[in-house]
Amino acid sequence: MAIRNVVQVGDEVLRQKCFPVEVFDEKLHALLEDMKDTVKKEQGAGLAAPQVGILRRLAVVDVEEGYFEFINPVIVQQKGEQSGWEGCLSVRGKSGIVSRPMKVTVSYQDRFGEKQLLKAKGFFARAICHELDHLDGVLYIDKATHIEKS
Numbered sequence: 001m002a003i004r005n006v007v008q009v010g011d012e013v014l015r016q017k018c019f020p021v022e023v024f025d026e027k028l029h030a031l032l033e034d035m036k037d038t039v040k041k042e043q044g045a046g047l048a049a050p051q052v053g054i055l056r057r058l059a060v061v062d063v064e065e066g067y068f069e070f071i072n073p074v075i076v077q078q079k080g081e082q083s084g085w086e087g088c089l090s091v092r093g094k095s096g097i098v099s100r101p102m103k104v105t106v107s108y109q110d111r112f113g114e115k116q117l118l119k120a121k122g123f124f125a126r127a128i129c130h131e132l133d134h135l136d137g138v139l140y141i142d143k144a145t146h147i148e149k150s
Helices: 026-042 123-134
Strands: 046-048 058-063 066-079 082-088 091-100 103-109 115-121 146-149
Touching: 026 046, 026 058, 026 066, 046 123, 058 123, 066 123, 082 123, 091 123, 103 123, 115 123
Parallel strands: none
Antiparallel strands: 046 058, 058 066, 066 103, 082 091, 091 146, 103 115
16 A cells, blocks of 8 residues: 655644545545555554545554554543643644543444444543544644643
């Protein structure tokens, strides 16, 4: 597959709401593979479609628990709170402290359109929330209480 360019803060695509994915075909699978290759090359914890210039509701997360693809994701339950440092492949050279839920339950579709439900906690939950914010045009810097150059 291919490595995609990661869009940087200032590009208006990062501030737009994404459209639902309606077609689950080889084109979607190729995009997901490109996003997987890109997040691994960039050594990130996740990547959302707007970060590669695509206004669709899909994101990938690559954490200790494994690699996950979320299409049309919705957080259906959240519990607790955690605060910690976050960075972003689209906001290079900065990090900030952000409060997120400690646990989340996410409803989503897989690459074949099948409905899935996933529970995540800790950093995994943080990564999911961060990527899902991108689908609504929200960056972590909008929520951060403290931002520093890294």
